[in-house]
Amino acid sequence: MPKHNILYVHPSNELYGADRMLLWIVKLLPRHAYAAHVVVPNDLPYEGLLTSELDAIGVPHHAVRLGVLRRRYQSLPGMALFGWRTLASALSLARFCRRERVALVHSNSTAVIAGALAARLARIPHVWHVREIITSPRALNRVIAALLYRLSDRVLTVSGPVRDHLLAAQPALAARTVVVHDGLDPAPYLEVTPDAVADQRRAWGVPVDGLVIGMVGRVSSWKGQDLLLRAAAPVLAGYPHVHLVLVGGNVPGEEWREQALHTTIADLGLQQRVHLEGFRSDVPLAMRSMDVFCLPSTRPDPFPGVVLEAMAAGLPVVATAHGGPLEQVLDGQTGFLVSPDTPEPMSAALERLVRDADLRRALGVAGRARMLALYTTERYVQAVDEVYRQLLGSRHPTSDRKATAE
Numbered sequence: 390m391p392k393h394n395i396l397y398v399h400p401s402n403e404l405y406g407a408d409r410m411l412l413w414i415v416k417l418l419p420r421h422a423y424a425a426h427v428v429v430p431n432d433l434p435y436e437g438l439l440t441s442e443l444d445a446i447g448v449p450h451h452a453v454r455l456g457v458l459r460r461r462y463q464s465l466p467g468m469a470l471f472g473w474r475t476l477a478s479a480l481s482l483a484r485f486c487r488r489e490r491v492a493l494v495h496s497n498s499t500a501v502i503a504g505a506l507a508a509r510l511a512r513i514p515h516v517w518h519v520r521e522i523i524t525s526p527r528a529l530n531r532v533i534a535a536l537l538y539r540l541s542d543r544v545l546t547v548s549g550p551v552r553d554h555l556l557a558a559q560p561a562l563a564a565r566t567v568v569v570h571d572g573l574d575p576a577p578y579l580e581v582t583p584d585a586v587a588d589q590r591r592a593w594g595v596p597v598d599g600l601v602i603g604m605v606g607r608v609s610s611w612k613g614q615d616l617l618l619r620a621a622a623p624v625l626a627g628y629p630h631v632h633l634v635l636v637g638g639n640v641p642g643e644e645w646r647e648q649a650l651h652t653t654i655a656d657l658g659l660q661q662r663v664h665l666e667g668f669r670s671d672v673p674l675a676m677r678s679m680d681v682f683c684l685p686s687t688r689p690d691p692f693p694g695v696v697l698e699a700m701a702a703g704l705p706v707v708a709t710a711h712g713g714p715l716e717q718v719l720d721g722q723t724g725f726l727v728s729p730d731t732p733e734p735m736s737a738a739l740e741r742l743v744r745d746a747d748l749r750r751a752l753g754v755a756g757r758a759r760m761l762a763l764y765t766t767e768r769y770v771q772a773v774d775e776v777y778r779q780l781l782g783s784r785h786p787t788s789d790r791k792a793t794a795e
Contacts, residue, residue, distance in 0.1 A: 392420075393492035393781060396482070397427045398504030400457045400497070402435035404442070404670060405607060406694040407520050410571050410769070411497050412439070415448050417770040423777070426489065428482065428504070430455040432474075433641045438670075451485075453478050458500040475503050482507035492781060499523075499533050505540035514780040517541040518569075522554050522689040522712055534559035543776050545569045547692035548713040554689075567776060570716075571692055572769030575761060577673040578701040589678040593664050595632045602739055603679035603704075605636040605672060605695045606686075608646045612637070613685030613709065613729070618653055618663070620685065620735035625662050628743055633659075636675050638668030676702035680749060681742045684708040687729050692717070700760035705752035707738045717764075723756035 395418075399411055415425040427443055429435075431452040443450045456475030461467055482503055486494065495516045496504035508515035517537055523530040537544050538559050544566040546552040552568050595601055602621055606612040614635055621633045639647050647665065654663045669675055672695075676682070682699035684690065689712030696717045699706050706724030708714035720726045725741075727734040742749050 392422055392424050393777075394424050394426060394489055395777070396486060396489075396491045396494045396504070396507075397425060398455070398482070398494065398496045398501050398507075399427060399429050399439070400455070400500040401433075402429045402437055402439045402452075404438040404668075406571070407497060408439045409694065410520075412442055413572065413574075413766045414495075414770055414773055415443070416446055417766060418774060418777075422774075425449075426451065426485075426491070428453050428455070430457050430501075432457065435641070453481065453503075455501055455503050475506070478503040479506035479510065483510035486511035486513060493777060499537070502536060502540075505536065509540055514542040515540060516543045516545060516776060516780070518545045518547075519551055519555060520547050520691055522551055522691050524554075524688055530554070531558050534562065538562050541565065542780055543567065545773070545776065547571055548716050550689060550712050550715055551691045567772070569772040569776070570764055570769065571694055571697065572764050572766040573694065573697040573701055573760065574766045575701040575757075578677060578698070578703075581674050581677040585674055586678045589674055593632060593634060593678070594661065596630060599630045599632055600628070600681070600743060601632050601634055601679045602681045602683060602743075603634040603636065603675070604683050604685065605669075605675065605698065606684070606693075607637045608635075608639050608650065609643070610646075611686060611688040613687045614650055615653060616687055616729070616732055616735070617683055617685040618650070618657065618659075620683075620732035621663075621739060622657050622659065623736055624739050624743060625659060627740070631662070631743055633663045634666060634675070634679065635664070636666040636669050636672070672698055673702065676704065679704055681739065682706050682724075683735070683739065684714060685729070685735060686712065688712075690714065697760055697764050700756040700764075703753040703757045705742055705749050706756060707735060707742070709735075719755070719759065723752055723759055 425448050427450040429452055431454055440450050454474055455478045456471045462471040493514045494504045494508035497518045498520050505515050534555055538561055544562055546568050549568055552566055556563055604617055625631050654660055676698050682704040684693055684696055686709050692713030696706055696714055706718050708718050708726055709729035710726035718724045718726055725738040727738050
């Protein structure tokens with residue numbers, strides 16, 4: 390039986406969390422069963438990081454003027470433009486699905502609606518991957534939940550908190566909603582050499598006996614870099630050997646946010662102790678060069694992949710107590726969960742870890758064991774494959790092969 394064509398509709402062309410999770414799906418799903426086609430937007434000046442990776446593994450991709458939920462559409466003219474782009478791209482994708490005999494559409498975010506409409510027009514199954522917790526405006530969350538109910542055959546949520554937030558808006562989704570935790574390959578975190586770590590710490594200006602508190606995350610309105618700066622400032626003041634490293638680039642068009650961080654750092658007098666790294670593709674090296682990882686998101690982070698990366702690197706994690714970290718981090722066992730409302734609890738947790746090397750080590754070891762047990766790429770992709778099997782039923786090539794073998 391021929392393999393199934395799967396169309397993935399994705400809202401960006403970068404290499405952050407959702408981009409990497411899409412890559413794992415198309416890399417690890419059995420090639421004898423599936424053929425992937427990926428659609429990305431062309432409405433922002435992306436560097437094409439995701440599509441470069443797709444080229445490297447031979448996965449075809451298509452740049453389309455998708456309607457993607459962005460701040461630029463938050464006006465009446467913007468909403469009209471969003472609606473037009475969504476409808477036009479949905480019609481184009483539906484034609485593609487018919488022409489290429491696509492068996493299933495997988496929308497990799499609720500920020501894109503065109504894939505759902507295209508699947509309905511082409512009369513094929515639609516999987517909607519929910520990677521967001523929409524807290525404001527509440528009306529948008531209700532609209533998205535209603536669309537999920539009407540236009541999806543299966544809803545995948547990246548964590549229990551994402552599922553619960555969604556079901557609070559649309560309880561009828563419960564029967565078709567599945568929690569599928571994102572996964573990570575731990576191998577690159579073991580391959581980082583001590584010499585590479587030493588070189589990286591020297592590049593940051595960290596002394597031999599120094600300690601690095603780090604964060605990896607895009608500079609945005611809610612990732613919490615400013616909160617972390619305020620929490621870390623008294624720790625850095627009290628412990629001269631401690632440095633803070635912030636890794637992550639800007640949203641295209643929002644470069645002013647990074648400039649604002651530079652201003653805050655200068656106001657605090659911490660230019661020599663706080664390092665802004667921008668986007669890095671070598672996250673394993675950056676993580677292994679840290680001693681403590683902090684996730685200071687001020688809004689619920691659905692299921693932050695950087696927490697899994699920190700766990701793979703054997704780092705204790707300090708995270709704000711909402712969203713996905715509530716599942717990822719065991720408070721007091723693999724890290725600490727702190728309030729997102731004020732910097733003092735985060736500051737206290739960071740100071741405790743700075744002062745206690747044995748505690749850092751114990752929490753890091755426990756976190757790595759938890760990541761290996763629950764959050765590998767194999768578990769993640771197997772769960773997605775199982776959803777596809779359920780929707781495609783007896784037409785699945787793997788099922789056919791097994792039946793023949795029996």
